[in-house]
Amino acid sequence: MYNSVVHRTLRYLLERALDMRLPQRFLDEIIAHAREGRAQDAEICGVLLGKDGDPTELVRVRNVDPSPRVRYYMDPQGLFTVMQRIEQGGLDLVAIYHSHPHTRAYPSETDRRNAHDDQGNPLYPGTIYIICSLEHPEQPAVRAFHLFPDRSEEERIDIVDN
Numbered sequence: 001m002y003n004s005v006v007h008r009t010l011r012y013l014l015e016r017a018l019d020m021r022l023p024q025r026f027l028d029e030i031i032a033h034a035r036e037g038r039a040q041d042a043e044i045c046g047v048l049l050g051k052d053g054d055p056t057e058l059v060r061v062r063n064v065d066p067s068p069r070v071r072y073y074m075d076p077q078g079l080f081t082v083m084q085r086i087e088q089g090g091l092d093l094v095a096i097y098h099s100h101p102h103t104r105a106y107p108s109e110t111d112r113r114n115a116h117d118d119q120g121n122p123l124y125p126g127t128i129y130i131i132c133s134l135e136h137p138e139q140p141a142v143r144a145f146h147l148f149p150d151r152s153e154e155e156r157i158d159i160v161d162n
């Protein structure tokens with residue numbers, strides 16, 4: 001009995017530690033951003049900054065990909081500003097988000113490739129990739145992943161107040 005309680009507690013703590021905590025306001029902001037993009041038939045992108053894996057700031061970054069309908073490429077100028085903010089605030093790049101206006105909330109091969117350099121090293125180690133799908137516009141789907149060159153691993157999103 002005691003053992004099973006301990007095991008349950010440990011498992012609970014472990015699962016909690018693996019979840020990504022996402023404040024409701026950022027979820028709403030990502031969906032609103034994705035909807036604006038969809039109105040122009042374009043993917044949108046941005047970042048979540050924070051500490052210890054907890055996002056405290058959302059920054060939109062312009063998608064400057066020449067094919068914004070099906071891909072995103074974060075504006076280098078915008079990224080530079082983000083990196084400055086990270087350094088000044090002692091923050092982490094917790095997550096990069098982008099939208100799929102017409103397809104499911106699952107990383108494409110391009111998404112995985114673009115998250116790595118030519119040697120297959122992550123460009124932003126530890127950063128989570130969030131995808132907002134408006135495949136069903138009335139039911140936005142938002143999911144989070146760790147990207148590897150050959151696969152994606154989903155991370156559960158825990159929506160928290162604030």
Ligand SMILES: [Zn+2]
Binds near residue numbers: 098099100107108131
């Ligand atoms: Zn994508």
